[in-house]
Amino acid sequence: MDKELLWWQSFRMGEEEAFKLLFERYSPLLFNYGYRFTREENVIEDSIQEFFMKIWNNRANLNDTVSVKNYVYKAFRRTLLIHIERANRKQNIPKEHLSFEIELSHDTKIMRKERLEEIKVQLQKALDKMTPRQREVIHLRYFEELSYEEIADIMGLSVKDLYKLFYRAMDSLRKNIAPFSLLVVLALLFEAKSS
């Protein structure tokens, strides 16, 4: 059995050790996820804290789960959105506004070639033109490596609606990718072969 599922079961039976393992495994991941929604660290930290207190307090009523990650992301997202809404209300930001940012790495060390920088800039621009929800799907799919079913569950959408959202994101990407980045790639490939 999956290690995390074992933790989950022990935690539900009241094992504080298992709870702590889950806490240590997930709170950095949740912080990173939360940071896409808001840059206010306090809001994220408070949400993480409340989420874990909530599941600890409520452990006896929690269900068995197939994927701990799926459950944790889903429940945390709900808590986080409530906190963000509360913070937004104080600043008179409209309720519907919920941002989600993807920021590609500035660290050029991970770039195999310097020209990749251009591809990055292109992709970043295309991502910035997407809606926050479209960016969130992209993030959960390619960064968190979750399945469409799991993403739909986390975001509270039907799988059908999630596919629609995803394909709109892809359409947006196609529209906003300038053709010249392909030339860059071709040059890269050529260089790779000749070296």
Add this chain to the structure above:
Amino acid sequence: MVQDPSRYKAFKAADFLADEYFATTRLAKNVEDVRFWESLISLYPEVAAEMELADQWIGLLRQQPVFKSSLNNEARWQRMKQALPSYEKQQNRRHMIRRYSRWTARVAAVLVSVFMLYEVSQMGTQVTNTAYGERRSMHLPDESIVQLNSNSKLKYVRDWKSDKPREVWLDGEAMFEVQHTAIKNRLREDDYFIVHVGELSLTVLGTKFNVKDRRDLIEVTLIEGSVQIENGFGLKRVLHPGETFVYNSKQDTEQVITEKIDKALSWTRGEMLVEHQNLSDIIEVLEDNYGYSVELKDSSLLQKRLTGVVPLTKVNDILFVIKHTMDLRIDVDRKKITINNNN
């Protein structure tokens, strides 16, 4: 997962990115799948650049910087442990309040539905029936008084607060004393009171009148005020006090007769005022108001006349009076009365 390579022949970078198989392979790096994509490149060299671009994108998305909090795990854990007791206390209190408010909500819901039921029953159609031999006096919501004779039905809608006229539907016989609600020099629709009987509608303001609908004959006797009679097919007549309007709905005939008001009202006192009338009137009463079937052994009996007051409170009293004043032989067998000459 076996895929048909030709599917990918014209794929652009974004198509590769969106392709579930491609993305899964790049994310999970299964050797066999990687081999598939390599063979695809040798098959269709033109997609190589597109695939490479999609690959770069996935790489970029996967290698997004991970944002770190200023709190490390241990500090975060301690912080939460400190907050936990007060959180638990608060949750328990909230739980109590929720349970308490759920109970109050339930009690309130019951009270509301009882109230609504009462309201609905008040708003709905009210029907009053009288049995054979029963008479009933009742007050309508506007304080008008209705005396309902035996074997009669009065129906009305309780909600008379609107600006509609007051309306009642009658089967059988009833005496109305309608309250006058109109204020001087101001007559509105809701000041009218309408009695629907058979195909007639009687429109009044404040009046006293008797309505009888038996055996296809509708009789309207006006005692005070005025009443307007209509049947919806052009008949329109205003009655004056003391007049009785007789309408035969079967033959569509109408006539106005003048007779003693007392006679029309005698039933309300539990009597029947009989003036030079023959036995058939009394038989009608026995049948209509008391539910008996009456058989006459000799048709000449119908011509027997009688003057006086016949008590209507009990069938036996009626029979006693006619038996002795008209010299009849009367046999009663449950609901069947047989009348014959006493010789």
